[in-house]
Amino acid sequence: MRRALAPALLGRQAAGEALGGAWGCSWAAVEPWAAARLHTSAGAPLLPGAAAAAATAWLHTSVHKGLKHGAGAPIPLTTGRQRLVILGTGWGGARLARDIDPTKFDITVVSPRNHMVFTPLLASTCVGTIESRSVTVPIVDIQHALQQPQNFYYAATCKAVHWEDRLVECSSEDGLRFFVEYDQLAISTGSQGSTFGIPGVEQHTHFLRDAAHSTAIRARLVDNWNKANIPGRDPLDRDRLLHVVVVGGGPTGVEFAGELSDFVSRDLRKIDPGRARDMRITLIEANELLGSFDTSLREYTARKLTQEGVQLVKGVVKEVREKSLELQDGRVIPFGLCVWSTGVGPTPFTLSLPFAKTPRGRLAVDDHLRVLAPPRQQADGHVWADGESGPGPQHMADVSLQQDEEDVDQHKDWVPVGNVYALGDCCADLERPLPALAQVAEQQGKYLARVLNAAAGRLEARESPAFVYKHMGSMASVGGTSAVIELGDASKDRTRSWAGFSSWLAWRSAYLTRLGTLKHRAYAASAAI
Numbered sequence: 459m460r461r462a463l464a465p466a467l468l469g470r471q472a473a474g475e476a477l478g479g480a481w482g483c484s485w486a487a488v489e490p491w492a493a494a495r496l497h498t499s500a501g502a503p504l505l506p507g508a509a510a511a512a513a514t515a516w517l518h519t520s521v522h523k524g525l526k527h528g529a530g531a532p533i534p535l536t537t538g539r540q541r542l543v544i545l546g547t548g549w550g551g552a553r554l555a556r557d558i559d560p561t562k563f564d565i566t567v568v569s570p571r572n573h574m575v576f577t578p579l580l581a582s583t584c585v586g587t588i589e590s591r592s593v594t595v596p597i598v599d600i601q602h603a604l605q606q607p608q609n610f611y612y613a614a615t616c617k618a619v620h621w622e623d624r625l626v627e628c629s630s631e632d633g634l635r636f637f638v639e640y641d642q643l644a645i646s647t648g649s650q651g652s653t654f655g656i657p658g659v660e661q662h663t664h665f666l667r668d669a670a671h672s673t674a675i676r677a678r679l680v681d682n683w684n685k686a687n688i689p690g691r692d693p694l695d696r697d698r699l700l701h702v703v704v705v706g707g708g709p710t711g712v713e714f715a716g717e718l719s720d721f722v723s724r725d726l727r728k729i730d731p732g733r734a735r736d737m738r739i740t741l742i743e744a745n746e747l748l749g750s751f752d753t754s755l756r757e758y759t760a761r762k763l764t765q766e767g768v769q770l771v772k773g774v775v776k777e778v779r780e781k782s783l784e785l786q787d788g789r790v791i792p793f794g795l796c797v798w799s800t801g802v803g804p805t806p807f808t809l810s811l812p813f814a815k816t817p818r819g820r821l822a823v824d825d826h827l828r829v830l831a832p833p834r835q836q837a838d839g840h841v842w843a844d845g846e847s848g849p850g851p852q853h854m855a856d857v858s859l860q861q862d863e864e865d866v867d868q869h870k871d872w873v874p875v876g877n878v879y880a881l882g883d884c885c886a887d888l889e890r891p892l893p894a895l896a897q898v899a900e901q902q903g904k905y906l907a908r909v910l911n912a913a914a915g916r917l918e919a920r921e922s923p924a925f926v927y928k929h930m931g932s933m934a935s936v937g938g939t940s941a942v943i944e945l946g947d948a949s950k951d952r953t954r955s956w957a958g959f960s961s962w963l964a965w966r967s968a969y970l971t972r973l974g975t976l977k978h979r980a981y982a983a984s985a986a987i
Contacts, residue, residue, distance in 0.1 A: 537608050539564050540641035542910065543626055545616045547574050547597050549896045550882035551646035553903030560603030562914035566638055567597055567604065567611045568628055574600060575669055577896060581713040581935070583672040584679070585721040590669045612638070616647065619811055621875055642877050642910060645811075645821065645829070646903070649883035649894055652803035652859060658778030663798040666710055675797060682794040683726075686733060698781060699794040700737045705775055705783075706799035707743030709934040712759060714797055715741045716937030719766040740769045740791065748934060748942070750893075751955075755942040758957045759934070766937045802894050803859055804851070808884050814872050815850025819857040821885040822850070825924035827906055828874035829885070863891035879906055892927055901927055933964075 542563040544551045552574035555567055576593040583590045597611055598604045604611050617635070618627040626638045651667060653659040664675050682699040685691070702718060704711045719739055726734035741747075747759050747770070760770060773785040782792040804819030814822040814830045822830040832849055849869075851857045863886050882899035892898045902925060909922045931945035941961040945954045 537564055539608075540914065541566060541639065542642045542644065543568065543638055543640035544644045544646060545569070545626070546646035546648055546882070546884075547571050548646055548648045548882055548899060549574070549577075550899035550903040551644065552595075552597065552600050553900045554644055554646065554881070554907050555597060555601040555604075555903075557904055557907030557911075558601070559907075559911045559914070560601070560606070560609065562911055563642070565601065565604060565609040566640070567601075568614055568616055568626065568638065569597070569611075570613060570615050570631065571668070572597055572611060572613055573669075575667075577667065578709075578933075580666055580669070580672050581710065581717045583669065584666070584675045584714060585717050585725075586676070587717060587721070590672060594669050612636075616807060619643065619645070619878070621812065621878055624877070640877070643879065644906060645878070645880040645884060646882045646899070647805060647807055647884050649802035649808075650805050651798060652801045653798075654800065654859070655855075656775055656778065658780075658783075659775075659798055662778045662780050663705070663796040665798055666714060675795065678795045683733065686736075686794075687730070694792075697736065697738075698792040700733065701791075701793050701795075702737070702739050703783065703791060703793040703796045704739065704741045704799065705796065706801070707741060707745075707747040707749070708799060708801065709748065709932070710799040711741060711743070711797070712748060712763070713935045714799070715739055715763060715768050716766065716935055716940075719763070719768050720937045723766070738769065739767065740771055740793075742771045742773055742775065742785075742791075744772070744774045751932060751934075751942060751944050755944060755955050755957055759936050759942055762936045762940050768937075801859070802883055803854075804857060804884070806854070809852055809854070809857075813875060813878075814869065816863040816886050816888065816891065817851065817858045818863055818886070819851045819854075820863070820883075820891075821880040822869070822872065822888050823880050823885045824874055825887055825889065826874075826909070826922060827879045827881055827885070827902060827925055829878045829880050830869075830872040830888075831875050832869075832872055863888065881906055887925075890927075897930055898927060901925075933961075939963075 540563055542558060543566045544555055545568050547555075547567065547569040551567070551569070555565065558565060573594040573596045576595065579588055579593045582588040583593060603609055612628060612630075614628040614630045614636070616626055617629050619625075620627065621643075624640050624643075626640060626643065627635065628638060629635050651665040664678065665671050666675065679702075686696045686699040704715045722734050722737045722739075726737065741763065746756055747763075748756050751759075764770060771785075771791075773787060773789065775783055776786045777784045778796065781794075782790050783796065784790050804815075808821060809815070809819050811821065812831070814832060816822055824830060869888065881902035883894040886892065905925045912922065913920075929946070931943065933941060933943045935941045936957075939959050940957065941964070942957045943955065943961045943964055
């Protein structure tokens with residue numbers, strides 16, 4: 459049975475993992491002065507590269523020995539294995555963590571989030587069709603070896619990569635800085651919702667990319683629903699409170715609008731038919747709904763959403779205010795809740811890294827997912843300094859999301875950075891840039907784990923085959939028990955598409971089988987009954 463608007467609780471086990479993750483950062487509180495002495499505030503090493511790395515390794519292993527087993531516990535300082543550091547617990551990082559062989563690598567995961575989020579089902583958690591705990595899988599459930607004493611999860615954010623010293627500089631939520639040494643580094647820090655520089659988006663709208671986002675959206679829905687029932691409220695203000703605006707007609711926006719319209723018609727009308735009848739949902743899109751799908755599926759989606767009571771508006775947002783937004787044609791649309799799902803862009807962390815970037819701000823990688831950088835000595839005589847941001851956009855204002863990322867000829871002199879890889883939304887191959895999709899990141903994580911596992915322990919690793927992406931298709935729920943599915947690769951004219959109830963069954967079944975553990979599949983299946 460649907461648990462309408464139930465609180466998002468990760469459960470006792472996930473809460474325990476969050477506490478355990480916080481322990482992973484507390485070594486800097488034990489010896490903050492020692493970590494600070496390794497680097498200046500600007501990040502330049504006070505010791506030579508090897509010495510700084512060795513000193514950090516000593517702190518890293520010595521202090522964590524005490525944390526995990528108590529002071530004086532007889533555990534070795536090193537296992538002799540290389541240390542793989544994974545930044546991020548999204549689709550790419552989680553798949554890499556799952557598939558990497560813990561008998562060949564010691565593993566460190568750094569992420570402010572101690573779980574992986576199954577993003578395709580996030581829209582369902584906003585209205586309680588599925589509980590939040592069903593779509594959040596703790597990273598220690600994905601890779602059980604993280605519970606072993608030589609492996610670590612740190613609830614922290616990465617601030618810088620000192621690649622010449624093989625150090626990652628991190629910060630805990632309460633501001634403690636610390637360093638982690640690596641032998642192999644995988645950057646999978648993802649992306650963030652793109653605002654296109656439109657004023658007011660970050661302040662007055664809600665993104666839908668994380669379980670915390672869905673919880674905030676659900677709380678706002680409940681709050682507005684209750685406020686609209688207060689006697690004496692101005693009718694115009696009541697109408698505004700009951701109006702939900704969705705900006706962006708991609709899969710996330712369409713699925714949220716469909717889930718919400720289904721929730722209003724099937725559940726809220728049983729509670730208060732009058733208020734439910736006054737609920738309005740508007741979806742704003744500048745181009746086409748589900749633009750990457752087949753024309754027949756786009757037409758079906760538009761027809762189905764309209765039948766469910768969703769108003770479709772074509773327009774471009776000019777500005778978002780606290781209680782309304784304005785389109786470029788001058789129309790003003792009041793709202794009680796605005797959900798923003800217009801695509802993704804780079805994070806400030808990605809832009810700050812000392813590596814080459816595409817015009818869209820993603821890390822430039824080769825066909826083996828190796829991060830690229832210019833040679834130290836440029837043809838014009840410029841010498842790249844330690845910590846200097848690499849070529850490409852360095853600030854959000856420099857990013858061009860409309861410019862083509864493909865660049866085969868201009869930067870042939872860029873070379874791979876030793877032992878540093880990137881995967882997922884934060885990177886792009888200049889010769890074959892791929893879209894920011896979950897299936898791209900997951901396939902990259904699987905590929906990189908296979909490459910690293912094969913090369914582990916070899917003095918001279920053989921050249922691995924290049925990464926090849928296989929597009930599995932696209933799916934989206936459009937409300938009720940309807941969905942659209944397009945299988946195959948449209949660029950190769952090999953697709954099969956269908957819509958309706960059978961598509962919804964296939965959509966739901968496919969995503970339930972992709973959830974990380976049997977426990978989470980059972981959660982999601984029982985919640986949807």
